[in-house]
Amino acid sequence: MPFATHxxxxxYYETFGHASDPCLLLVNGLGGQCTSYADEWCNMFADxxxxxxxxxxRDTGLxxxxxxxxxxxxGAAYVxxxxxxxxxxxxxxxxxxxxxxxxxSMGGMIVQTMAIEHPHRCITMTSVMSNTGEPDHRxxxxxxxxxxxxxxxxxxxxxxxxxxxxxxxxxxxxxADEARWRADAARAYDRCHHPAGYTRQYLATIAxxxxxxxxxxxxxxxxxxxxxxxxxxxxxxxARTAELIPGARLEIIAGMGHDYPPQLxxxxxxxxxxxxxxxxx
Numbered sequence: 001m002p003f004a005t006h007x008x009x010x011x012y013y014e015t016f017g018h019a020s021d022p023c024l025l026l027v028n029g030l031g032g033q034c035t036s037y038a039d040e041w042c043n044m045f046a047d048x049x050x051x052x053x054x055x056x057x058r059d060t061g062l063x064x065x066x067x068x069x070x071x072x073x074x075g076a077a078y079v080x081x082x083x084x085x086x087x088x089x090x091x092x093x094x095x096x097x098x099x100x101x102x103x104x105s106m107g108g109m110i111v112q113t114m115a116i117e118h119p120h121r122c123i124t125m126t127s128v129m130s131n132t133g134e135p136d137h138r139x140x141x142x143x144x145x146x147x148x149x150x151x152x153x154x155x156x157x158x159x160x161x162x163x164x165x166x167x168x169x170x171x172x173x174x175x176a177d178e179a180r181w182r183a184d185a186a187r188a189y190d191r192c193h194h195p196a197g198y199t200r201q202y203l204a205t206i207a208x209x210x211x212x213x214x215x216x217x218x219x220x221x222x223x224x225x226x227x228x229x230x231x232x233x234x235x236x237x238x239a240r241t242a243e244l245i246p247g248a249r250l251e252i253i254a255g256m257g258h259d260y261p262p263q264l265x266x267x268x269x270x271x272x273x274x275x276x277x278x279x280x281x
Contacts, residue, residue, distance in 0.1 A: 001062065004055075004086075004093035011086045012062035013055035015094070017046030022123070022281060023096045024050040024272075025087055029105030029129075030205070031198035033061035033188055036104075041265050048273035053099070055090050057083055057110075059197030066200055076207035077200050080106075084113040088121055100276050102126040105233060105258065106201065109133065112211050112241070115220040124279045126223040126272055129230055129258055131237025132244060133210035139234035143169050144258075148202075148232065152195030159193060160185040167259055170232035175261035215244040222248040223275045225268075227256025249275065 003010040014034060024045055026037045034054040042052045056063040058078065063086075066077045087110065091099055100123050103111035108130020115125040131137050140148070147166050153159040163185035164178055171181075222245045226238030235252065242250035251271055256264060 002093075004090040006085070006089045009058055009064045009086065011055055011058065011064070011090055013053055013090050013093075016042040016052040016054075017050055019051050019094070021046075021049050021051040022276065023091070023094070023099035024052050024276070025091065025099045025101045026052065026054040027087060027101065027103035027107035027110045028054075028057055028060070029103075029107050030201050031060060032057075032104075032107070033191060035061075035188065035191060038262075040262075041260075041269075044265060044269045045273065048269060050100070050273065050276070051096075053090060053094065053096075055087070057201065058086055059200050060194060061192050065194055065197055067196060072207075074203065074207035076203040079204050080109050080113050080208040081117060083110050083204065084117060087114060088118055091121060097121070098123050098281055100124045100126070102128070102272060103130065104128045104260065105130055106205055108241075109205060109208070109211070112215065113208075115218055115222070116211060116214045119218075119220050122220045123281050124221045124223065124276055125218075126225065126275065127238070127241055128225040129227060129233050129238065130241065131233055132212045132215060132241050133205070133208060134212050134240065135210075137237050137240040139236050141169065141231040144232045152198050154195060156186070156189050156193075159189045163188075170230060170258040172227065172229060172255055172257040172259055172261050172264070174255045175263045177261070180261075212244055215241065216246070218245045221275075221279045223251065223272065224248055225251045225253060225271065227253045227258070229255055229257040232258040
């Protein structure tokens with residue numbers, strides 16, 4: 001299996017398309033494995049002439065787990081900057097000097113940090129359903145907050161139900177499909193279930209400094225996407241991100257919540273691939 005390694009951390013990754021094409025690095029959200037970017041979705045990007053790379057963040061999927069690592073300030077074993085560095089090592093391993101970076105939710109925080117701390121490696125940055133880390137712009141519904149912070153289920157059926165309960169609250173209402181949600185959750189559980197990693201990733205988001213001031217000086221071309229039905233990361237988070245980044249383009253997707261149903265993949269790919277085509281290396 002392919003791994004990128006640094007500082008005793010192994011990051012599992014997979015690729016789609018041709019290595020000679022411009023690279024699109026896909027970064028996952030809280031607790032999400034690389035397979036959250038479905039094969040069919042990745043191939044849609046590859047069909048637009050992109051070399052697609054998806055990987056498991058640390059503490060999830062097939063990448064290194066931090067169960068035995070000491071915690072630092074604020075009780076976190078690592079911060080978002082460390083997770084951004086993991087993505088750079090994946091690019092190093094593949095021999096990719098510069099890439100288009102794309103992240104969803106916590107992945108949006110990670111790619112923002114990549115663009116801030118590793119701008120020479122980022123051709124463009126796409127931040128989806130995310131925020132700047134500022135407390136005043138981390139709004140979510142009361143129910144979403146409860147579900148986000150609830151103890152993680154340890155058994156298979158409990159995990160599946162927890163995923164369904166979450167998507168009932170923050171998923172895209174128009175495209176709600178509990179059968180698909182359950183099937184996706186079952187596949188994720190069977191590939192890797194690591195509740196402690198979810199908690200540590202969440203602590204990393206809390207322990208990391210807000211990115212607002214650094215985003216004001218970002219020079220990497222930025223696309224910000226957000227759904228108007230998102231109750232987990234309110235639209236204010238995406239709007240604020242676009243407001244701070246000079247020249248950022250904001251795309252609000254009507255009817256989209258905090259998920260990525262297949263019905264929206266074509267529009268999503270068109271937006272991202274079109275933006276990338278406007279900013280070749």
